[in-house]
Amino acid sequence: xxxxxxxxxxxxxxxxxxxxxxxxxxxRHGYEINDFISRQLGCVIDLKKAxxxxxxxxxxxxxxxASHPAQHGARPTRKVxxxxxxxHAHFLELLKARLAHEEVLILPGSVSLxxxxxxxxxxxxxxxxxxxxxxxxxxxMQERLLELPGLPQSMKRPKTRLLAxxxxxxxxxxxxxxxxxxxxxxx
Numbered sequence: 001x002x003x004x005x006x007x008x009x010x011x012x013x014x015x016x017x018x019x020x021x022x023x024x025x026x027x028r029h030g031y032e033i034n035d036f037i038s039r040q041l042g043c044v045i046d047l048k049k050a051x052x053x054x055x056x057x058x059x060x061x062x063x064x065x066a067s068h069p070a071q072h073g074a075r076p077t078r079k080v081x082x083x084x085x086x087x088h089a090h091f092l093e094l095l096k097a098r099l100a101h102e103e104v105l106i107l108p109g110s111v112s113l114x115x116x117x118x119x120x121x122x123x124x125x126x127x128x129x130x131x132x133x134x135x136x137x138x139x140x141m142q143e144r145l146l147e148l149p150g151l152p153q154s155m156k157r158p159k160t161r162l163l164a165x166x167x168x169x170x171x172x173x174x175x176x177x178x179x180x181x182x183x184x185x186x187x
Contacts, residue, residue, distance in 0.1 A: 007058075007061055007062060008058075010058060010059070010062055010064075011055075012094060012097065012098075013098075014045055014098060015045070015047050015051065015052075015055055016055060016059070016094060017091070017094050017095060017098050018037070018041070018045060018047065019033065019052065019055055019056060019059060019065075020059070020064065020065070020083060020087055020088075020090065020091035020094065021091060021095070022036065022037075023065055023081055023082060023083040023087070024083050024088060024091055027080050027081065027082040028080065028081060029070070029078040029079060029080045029081070030052070030053055030056060030078070030079060030081070031078065033052060033056075033081070034049045034052055034053075037052065040155065041158075043142075043158075043159065043162055044158045044159070044162070056081060059087065060081070063084060063086055063087075064083070064084060064086055064087035064090050064091075065081050065082060065083055065084060065087050066081070066082055066084055067079045067080060067081045067082070068080055068082075105165070107169070109131075116128075121180070121183070121185075124180060125177070125180045125181065128173070128176060128177045128180055129177055131173065132170075132173050132174065132177050135166070135169065135170050135173055136170065138166060139163070139166055139167060139170055142159065142162065142163045142166060143163065145159060146159055146160065146163065
């Protein structure tokens, strides 16, 4: 194990919290972690595989997780990660801090709103209506996903939050499209 004093600090962000949280439930190999994130948490966090593996290595260097090789059947040997006692303590501290931390919402798509007056009114309206249709479809899809049977409460919480924020954006967009349709927005 590397000297802990010489190691760079770990980020205190949701990526680390996610990895520690997934390992708090059970040992997992890297592929399993990445597969779970991409299948179940894609709407909650964008964590690339390479970044996840880099963070797992750093967590291991900090002795917050440990790994051992494991082989199942004819499959290749895989590195299996587990949470250490220090990792569990760090997980709980980080969980409390992140839960209390308010985040600034920076929504993609806002820059186009700044410059939309550069488009003729008809094109601006058509683009806004297209965006509205896409957002309505997204809300409908998010609502269907929440109705899936067997979705644990821990997975519902972030998805219902995302749905509430998406609905708020939808209501704002409906209002703006209405203003555009009525010609109430200055050219």
